[in-house]
Structure formats: C-alpha cells, structure tokens
Amino acid sequence: MIEVSHLTKRYGDHLALDDISFTVEDGEIVGFLGPNGAGKSTTMNIITGYLSSTDGTVKVGGVDVLEDPIGAKKKIGYLPEIPPLYVDMTVQEYLGLCCDLKSVPAANKPDTIDQVCKLTRITDVKKRLIRNLSKGYRQRVGLAQALVGNPEVLILDEPTVGLDPKQIIEVRDLIKDLSRQHTILLSSHILQEVQAVCDKLVIINHGRIVAIDTPENLSRNILQVSKLEVRIKGPKNDILRGIQLIEGVLSAEIVRIREEGTVDIRVETDDDSDVRGEIFYFCSRNDYPIYMMRTDEINLEDIFLQVTGEREARRR
Amino acid sequence: MKAVFLKELKSYFKGLTGYIFIGLMFLVISFYYIVYTMYYQYADYYYVLDACVGLIMFIFPVLTMRIFSEEMRNKTDQLLLTSPVKTSGIVLGKFLACECIFLIVILLTLIQPLVTIVQFKGTLNSAFTFGGYLAFFLLGTSFIAIGMFISSLTENQLVAAVITIVVFMLLNLTNGLYNIFPSSRYFSLGLLIAGLALLVFLIYRAISDVIISGIVGVVMLLALLATFFIIPTAFDGLVVKIMKEFSVFERFGDIFTGVFELNHVVFFLSVIVFFLFLTYQEVEKKRWS
Numbered sequence: 001m002i003e004v005s006h007l008t009k010r011y012g013d014h015l016a017l018d019d020i021s022f023t024v025e026d027g028e029i030v031g032f033l034g035p036n037g038a039g040k041s042t043t044m045n046i047i048t049g050y051l052s053s054t055d056g057t058v059k060v061g062g063v064d065v066l067e068d069p070i071g072a073k074k075k076i077g078y079l080p081e082i083p084p085l086y087v088d089m090t091v092q093e094y095l096g097l098c099c100d101l102k103s104v105p106a107a108n109k110p111d112t113i114d115q116v117c118k119l120t121r122i123t124d125v126k127k128r129l130i131r132n133l134s135k136g137y138r139q140r141v142g143l144a145q146a147l148v149g150n151p152e153v154l155i156l157d158e159p160t161v162g163l164d165p166k167q168i169i170e171v172r173d174l175i176k177d178l179s180r181q182h183t184i185l186l187s188s189h190i191l192q193e194v195q196a197v198c199d200k201l202v203i204i205n206h207g208r209i210v211a212i213d214t215p216e217n218l219s220r221n222i223l224q225v226s227k228l229e230v231r232i233k234g235p236k237n238d239i240l241r242g243i244q245l246i247e248g249v250l251s252a253e254i255v256r257i258r259e260e261g262t263v264d265i266r267v268e269t270d271d272d273s274d275v276r277g278e279i280f281y282f283c284s285r286n287d288y289p290i291y292m293m294r295t296d297e298i299n300l301e302d303i304f305l306q307v308t309g310e311r312e313a314r315r316r
Numbered sequence: 317m318k319a320v321f322l323k324e325l326k327s328y329f330k331g332l333t334g335y336i337f338i339g340l341m342f343l344v345i346s347f348y349y350i351v352y353t354m355y356y357q358y359a360d361y362y363y364v365l366d367a368c369v370g371l372i373m374f375i376f377p378v379l380t381m382r383i384f385s386e387e388m389r390n391k392t393d394q395l396l397l398t399s400p401v402k403t404s405g406i407v408l409g410k411f412l413a414c415e416c417i418f419l420i421v422i423l424l425t426l427i428q429p430l431v432t433i434v435q436f437k438g439t440l441n442s443a444f445t446f447g448g449y450l451a452f453f454l455l456g457t458s459f460i461a462i463g464m465f466i467s468s469l470t471e472n473q474l475v476a477a478v479i480t481i482v483v484f485m486l487l488n489l490t491n492g493l494y495n496i497f498p499s500s501r502y503f504s505l506g507l508l509i510a511g512l513a514l515l516v517f518l519i520y521r522a523i524s525d526v527i528i529s530g531i532v533g534v535v536m537l538l539a540l541l542a543t544f545f546i547i548p549t550a551f552d553g554l555v556v557k558i559m560k561e562f563s564v565f566e567r568f569g570d571i572f573t574g575v576f577e578l579n580h581v582v583f584f585l586s587v588i589v590f591f592l593f594l595t596y597q598e599v600e601k602k603r604w605s
Contacts, residue, residue, distance in 0.1 A: 048398040052603045073400040084395035086323075088330045100319030101399035145395070 001026050001153055001183040002047065007056035009042055009207075016042050018207045020056070024153075024200075029179045031194030031215075032187035034204040040187040041081050043204070044157050047185070048078040060153055074102070077151035077182075081158055083142025087131040091122060091141055094130060095148060102149035116144040119174065135162040143171070147178075154178060156186040160193060172197055228267040228295055229255070230279060234288035236263040242282050248273030262291055320401065320409030328379075328417055337379045341421045344371045349428045361429045361440050362448025369452075369568070373459065373484040377477040379417060380463025383410050384599070388471045397603075407464075407596045414460045422453060454584035455568050459484065461591035468598040490563045499553035505544055507555050512536055 002024040009017040017039045024030045034040050045051040047058050049069045058065040058072075065072045086094055095113045104112050117123040120140040125133060130141060139162055146154055159175070160168045175184060175197055188194045194201060195215045203211045203218075211218065232239050236254060240263070243252045248269045255264045269275050276293065283290050328334030348364045387393040396406050429440050462483060467476045497503070516533035520526065544551060560566060564587065 045394075050394055050398050050603065070400045070402065073398060076398070078394075078398045080391065080394045080398075082391045082394075084390070084392040086327070086392055087390070088327065097319060097323050098395070098399075100322070101396070101401055103400065 003059040010054045031198035039207040077146035079146040098148040116147045120144040231292035317405035317409045324413030376459040377480040381477040384468040385473045461588045501551035504551040504554035
C-alpha cells in the first residue's frame with residue numbers, strides 16, 4: 001500500500017533522511033520507531049506530500065506522491081505531530097471543514113461527522129470550541145480529522161503523545177479496530193507502545209533504517225539477561241556476598257530496601273552468561289526465599305545497541 | 317478552493333479582524349466624505365477616495381498579515397497542504413476571501429454618493445465617481461495581493477504587518493521620489509548592476525546552485541554592458557522612467573483625474589497576478605527547502 005524507496009532528504013548540509021526504503025502491505029499496521037530527531041516526522045511529512053524529498057520515490061496505493069499529489073492525498077488520512085486544529089472553531093465546524101477539504105459530498109457530511117466522532121469518542125464535545133478542549137481531546141479531534149473521508153491509509157505521528165494512560169489504552173484499541181479497514185503507519189519513540197499493536201516495526205536512527213522486523217523477532221533477539229534485579233529475603237550482606245561469588249557475575253549492589261527483611265539487588269553479568277539458575281540454587285541452598293526476579297526493561301537504546309552492534313560484529 | 321474560501325471568510329468574522337478592518341475603513345472614508353462633500357461641498361466624490369488612500373494603506377495589513385502567518389504558526393497549513401486541494405486553490409481561496417471583505421467595504425461606502433444624490437439633491441459626476449471606484453478597487457486589490465505575499469514569508473504576524481506597511485509607504489513615496497534621482501546614464505547603469513546583483517542573489521536563494529546563478533549573473537551583466545556601449549542614450553534618465561512605470565500611486569492618481577487608460581488597468585491586474593504567483597511559489601517552495 002505504501003512503497004517508500006531510496007528516500008533521501010537534505011536540509012542544506014544536514015542529511016535528515018539517508019536512503020530509506022520500506023513497504024507497508026495492505027491492512028498492515030507498521031510501527032515507525034526511533035528516538036526524537038531520527039527522521040520519523042520528516043518521512044511521514046514526505047509520504048503525505050507536506051514536504052518533498054531530495055531524492056527517492058513514495059507510492060501510496062500505486063500512486064506516486066510527486067506525480068499525482070492530489071490522487072495520493074485522497075488516499076491518506078494524516079495526523080501530524082501537532083494536530084492541525086483551528087482553535088476558534090467548534091469540533092463540528094472543524095470536522096465540517098475537513099469534509100469539505102476532502103470533498104466529502106454535502107449529503108454525507110453529517111453522517112461522516114457523527115461516525116468519526118463516535119469512533120474517537122468526542123461526540124460529547126462536538127459543540128465546544130477547540131480552544132477550550134484538553135490536550136487529550138485535541139489529540140482525538142486530530143485523529144477524527146484523519147478518519148474523515150474513510151481514507152485507505154492512515155498515517156499517525158505519535159498518536160498517543162500527551163494522553164493519560166487510560167486514553168492511551170483507548171487509542172491503542174481504536175487503532176487496532178481501525179486496522180481492519182485501513183493500512184496504518186504510526187510512529188513512536190516508545191517501544192512498548194508500538195509493540196502491542198504493530199505487525200511490523202521499522203526502526204530508524206539518524207535518518208537511517210536500523211532494522212525492519214516483527215516485534216516478536218526483535219524482542220527475541222534482544223532478550224536481555226545481563227542486567228537483573230532480584231528481591232530476596234534474608235541477611236543482606238550474606239546474600240550480596242553469595243551472589244558476588246557466583247561465576248559470571250560482574251557486579252552486584254544493593255539498590256534499595258522495599259519490604260521489611262528483604263533486599264533489592266541489581267546484578268550485572270557478562271553478556272554470555274545467564275546466572276538466573278545459579279541465583280535460584282544459591283538462595284534455595286541457604287533458605288533465602290526469592291520474592292522477585294526480573295530483567296531490566298528493554299528499551300530503544302538497547303535495540304539500537306543490539307542491532308547496530310550485531311552489524312558491526314558481522315562486518316568484522 | 318471553495319472550502320478554503322468559505323473557511324477564510326468565516327474566520328474573519330469569528331475574531332475581530334473582519335469587523336476591525338471594515339470599521340476602520342468605513343470610519344476613514346466617512347471622515348473624508350464629511351470633510352469634502354459635506355463641509356467643503358466638493359461635487360466630486362472621487363476626492364474622498366483619493367484622499368483616504370494615504371491612511372487606509374495602514375489598515376490593509378490588519379486584513380492581510382494573518383493570511384499565511386497564522387497558519388504557519390499554528391501548523392494548520394499542514395492540514396491544508398496534505399488535503400487533496402491544489403496549492404493554487406489555497407492561495408486563490410484565501411485571496412478571494414480577503415477580496416470579499418474589501419468588497420463589503422466598497423458596497424458600504426456606495427451609500428455615500430447615493431445619499432449625496434438622493435437625499436441632498438446634489439449632483440455627482442458619475443464618470444469620475446465610477447473611475448474613482450475602479451481605481452480604488454484595483455489599488456486595494458493590489459494591496460491585498462502584496463500583503464498576502466508578505467504574510468507567506470514569515471510566521472510572525474507582527475513582522476508581516478510592519479513589512480507590509482513599509483512596502484506600501486515606499487510605494488507611496490516613489491510617487492514623489494523619482495524626481496530627485498539623477499538622470500545621468502552612469503547612475504542608471506550603476507543602479508541596474510545593483511539590481512542585477514540582487515536578482516542573482518534571489519536566484520541563488522531559490523535554487524542554491526552557485527554555478528547556475530553565477531552563469532545567469534555573468535550573462536546578464538555582459539548583456540547589460542553591451543547594451544550600454546552600443547546604445548548609451550537608452551540609459552539616460554532610465555531610473556526615473558522605470559520608477560515612473562512602477563509607481564502604483566502615480567497610475568492610481570491618473571485614473572482618478574479622469575485619464576482612463578487601459579494600460580493602467582492592465583498594470584494593476586499584472587501586479588495582482590504577479591504577487592499571487594509569487595505567493596503560490598513561496599507556499600510551494602516551503603516544501604522544497
């Protein structure tokens with residue numbers, strides 16, 4: 001549905017995008033992942049025709065964005081990073097304007113507006129001025145705007161930014177619902193957020209694609225056991241000394257004491273060894289019950305390190 | 317285009333902008349109407365329109381400063397430019413909405429000559445009055461086109477307004493200014509070369525290519541020098557001539573005083589189309605930079 005090939009964007013001397021290529025198939029949800037300033041928004045702005053590329057082509061539903069911009073734009077619903085809202089309009093007026101811009105026939109306008117309001121749950125604020133809406137509602141009005149005209153492709157730039165946890169879950173569910181009828185490309189800088197909904201992840205850093213894979217594969221590759229946190233009941237100094245003596249452990253330190261009589265210890269090991277079993281047997285031998293053991297949360301930096309590191313290793 | 321036009325038109329009356337513009341315009345015109353027609357009892361209504369131009373050029377920026385600046389600041393241009401609407405449609409829609417507000421002002425002021433004729437049983441030279449309105453309309457429309465272009469250059473409404481006022485004042489000044497310029501051919505040549513340098517710089521800004529803009533500059537400079545040595549007389553008083561050609565207000569005055577020539581009308585229309593085109597280019601250019 002979306003074909004991006006060899007996309008390059010230069011701002012003067014600064015290379016914002018460097019030879020980006022990926023495709024999004026029909027009905028797929030693709031997560032576009034990268035730290036701030038990696039080029040996510042730039043790529044999305046190019047796909048939607050807001051910016052033009054220095055080099056490379058973008059096709060949406062087989063239509064080249066440069067050759068037939070109007071035709072391509074008709075297929076796209078776009079929620080930019082900052083929702084483009086006219087704050088002196090009411091939600092209803094604003095969505096009416098979007099209908100006109102996307103040439104929704106006048107007869108279908110009220111239905112369209114009702115439908116997108118219901119989907120994004122903004123029906124109760126329909127008559128209010130956008131100026132007076134909270135950030136969460138504004139974000140949803142922006143999302144409603146993207147849905148007007150029922151476009152085949154939805155491009156959502158950080159759709160959950162600024163929402164509270166409950167709203168984030170709502171939006172996530174909404175996106176899942178929408179994916180039945182739409183092809184979706186959404187960006188984020190938080191891994192957990194896109195992991196839950198996406199079929200495929202495109203990871204980008206410094207304007208370059210670092211990895212394209214399914215979330216399962218990616219997290220399997222980077223399963224991390226070299227940083228552990230354990231909570232064990234028992235005398236803290238004995239436990240600490242015991243863990244430090246386990247083979248493969250580089251360092252162990254007490255982080256905090258959360259529960260009476262227990263101790264939280266952070267354990268770091270070298271990359272190859274898995275000491276979880278050893279810790280268990282050590283505790284079991286000494287009758288120290290383990291209350292908790294977890295690996296550090298996988299974050300984007302780890303993925304970058306992992307993926308880029310692997311590449312360099314292969315090169316060698 | 318229709319969607320953008322209607323949205324713009326409504327937006328003028330959502331805030332105070334539309335009311336302020338119409339109110340101020342009507343206030344200034346009415347003031348001169350009372351002074352000229354009622355107090356001094358001039359029989360020619362176009363005096364009123366002529367006299368108020370010096371003041372209303374400060375009012376036009378109220379209307380034009382926000383056209384693109386506000387959209388860029390609020391990032392709402394992203395909605396327009398990613399919708400299936402042509403850029404030319406956006407520019408024209410916005411321009412026509414502005415034009416509509418201006419027409420409302422003109423319609424409102426029509427009451428004044430009508431009152432003069434009907435209520436006070438006065439007489440008005442209808443040809444002069446019509447000519448005055450035509451000139452007023454063309455000048456105002458040019459102001460809108462120029463102001464809109466300036467608004468597309470900056471995100472800051474205040475900056476747009478100040479630049480617009482400065483440009484209008486310079487245009488107004490050229491009217492009396494050109495007589496003090498020397499008519500020597502060397503002065504003309506120097507000024508043309510300076511103009512050429514500016515043009516080359518603008519070309520370089522637009523395409524960011526040193527070689528091409530350099531070649532264009534050198535070729536044009538050679539052409540200019542060649543002309544200067546072959547027919548030097550063409551350069552006598554050239555600056556004055558050019559400035560006269562481009563003096564918006566001079567032509568405006570001509571139409572008023574009954575010198576109705578088609579080339580004046582064509583001149584104003586060209587100014588309008590030229591600035592609409594520039595605005596279109598500026599909006600498009602943003603995508604490429």
